[in-house]
Amino acid sequence: MSFLGCTKSAFVLCVGLSIVLLAINNMNEFGNGPTTDEEIKECGFYPGELCKALFEGKPAALVVGNICQAALPPSREEGEAILRSNCSTLINDLHIITKPLSAEEADYPLAYILTIHKQLDMFTKLLAAIYAPQNVYCIHIDLKSPKTYSQAVRRLAGCFHNVFLSSRQETVVYAGFSRLRADVNCMEDLVRSDLPWRNVINLCGQDFPVKTNKEIVRYLKSKWKGKNLTPGVIQPPHIRYRTQVAYKEFVHKGKSYVYPTQEKKAGPPHNITLYFGTAYYALTRGFVEFVLTDQRAKDLLEWSKNTYSPDEHYWVTLNRMKDFPGSTPDAGWEGNIRAVKWRDQQGISHSGCSGHYVRDICVFGLGDLRWLVDSPHLFANKFDPSRYGLVTDCLERHYRIRVLQGAAGVPLEPGWYFPDEYSTRTIQ
Numbered sequence: 001m002s003f004l005g006c007t008k009s010a011f012v013l014c015v016g017l018s019i020v021l022l023a024i025n026n027m028n029e030f031g032n033g034p035t036t037d038e039e040i041k042e043c044g045f046y047p048g049e050l051c052k053a054l055f056e057g058k059p060a061a062l063v064v065g066n067i068c069q070a071a072l073p074p075s076r077e078e079g080e081a082i083l084r085s086n087c088s089t090l091i092n093d094l095h096i097i098t099k100p101l102s103a104e105e106a107d108y109p110l111a112y113i114l115t116i117h118k119q120l121d122m123f124t125k126l127l128a129a130i131y132a133p134q135n136v137y138c139i140h141i142d143l144k145s146p147k148t149y150s151q152a153v154r155r156l157a158g159c160f161h162n163v164f165l166s167s168r169q170e171t172v173v174y175a176g177f178s179r180l181r182a183d184v185n186c187m188e189d190l191v192r193s194d195l196p197w198r199n200v201i202n203l204c205g206q207d208f209p210v211k212t213n214k215e216i217v218r219y220l221k222s223k224w225k226g227k228n229l230t231p232g233v234i235q236p237p238h239i240r241y242r243t244q245v246a247y248k249e250f251v252h253k254g255k256s257y258v259y260p261t262q263e264k265k266a267g268p269p270h271n272i273t274l275y276f277g278t279a280y281y282a283l284t285r286g287f288v289e290f291v292l293t294d295q296r297a298k299d300l301l302e303w304s305k306n307t308y309s310p311d312e313h314y315w316v317t318l319n320r321m322k323d324f325p326g327s328t329p330d331a332g333w334e335g336n337i338r339a340v341k342w343r344d345q346q347g348i349s350h351s352g353c354s355g356h357y358v359r360d361i362c363v364f365g366l367g368d369l370r371w372l373v374d375s376p377h378l379f380a381n382k383f384d385p386s387r388y389g390l391v392t393d394c395l396e397r398h399y400r401i402r403v404l405q406g407a408a409g410v411p412l413e414p415g416w417y418f419p420d421e422y423s424t425r426t427i428q
């Protein structure tokens, strides 16, 4: 394919159109993208330019991107590859940043709780993105997860002094107490850590960062100085069903769910006013230490065992209590913790989902990239690299460049950059 005749300013569009024409030329039937290795290589010919055009929201780039994305080789579970590799190879292949990128960041270590259960490639992308040597990472692997997956995560964690698996594991049920318990398990480990982390942030396996470590540190140090960030409001009437009757978790042969029983529940202990909010937070160390020992917090945890989705009331409720360290009794929904496109927010906070909705939450497609990088939030949810591989490929490159641009007083190592080709999709 020749790009002769493309002027520099129109280069991206021209590359795009050339690829489209090539791709369309090669389509045998409507809907079929390029299929041979050669055609796929054309898609990967200029991913940097393609991603750039996508971030700029160019319609032609979206057409090409979608064709190319459909042609990407399906992402593989790379557990076996990780288990075969040694740590120096893994750290190289994942382009892990091995030094703090500024004194400011080194002086403000963060803790992360990652609750994961599937999609190893998404986990490795997430860890590679958020990893910094001064931070600490507690990983909770669902007991349901496949053995190779768990072994690979354990292997990877073993390559770092500051990444560990939670000492107690749960079988996590969607909307169940086990989800909250997984976070608490990690907190119990984290408060024992010698690493002087200041705030803890929780993530799930389908999150990806929007802001860099430095930006996160600055946001927490300024807007939420010494405070916990737990967006939410007093439990609204339409949410009361979650705590009025007792719920039970069902787990059997790969199936799991939470279901209501006939049993009526008494109100919360200590006459605590219940709040409702996101399960995502940034909490101070002082708050976490307090919550793990305070009797009211312990009693509320016990009471929450048979409620629906207690992770959406527990943290926000405790953080509205006046005498809890770093609490914000008067806060509401503010706080840029997560960029999420809710289905019912379509036309209000976003103009639609370019991917598809799962449980009323958008799984981001290529047309969402622009919205994502413009978002004021620290992290975004949800991503699925098996379905939208180019979304995460573009995002991780764009993100890494921003991270390295923010470095101060540290020589940047060549291995920290992503090569501009698809070969990084697989660990050799």
Ligand SMILES: *[C@@H]1O[C@H](CO)[C@@H](O)[C@H](O)[C@H]1NC(C)=O
Residues within 6 Å of the ligand: 086, 088, 089
């Ligand atoms: C790790 O594996 C690579 C590739 O197999 C090999 O070249 C290297 O010597 C190994 N490094 C160590 C420390 O074992």
Ligand SMILES: *[C@@H]1O[C@H](CO)[C@@H](O)[C@H](O)[C@H]1NC(C)=O
Residues within 6 Å of the ligand: 271
């Ligand atoms: C519980 O709280 C309500 C409303 O805040 C108050 O009216 C009531 O007296 C309290 N009950 C106890 C036992 O403290």
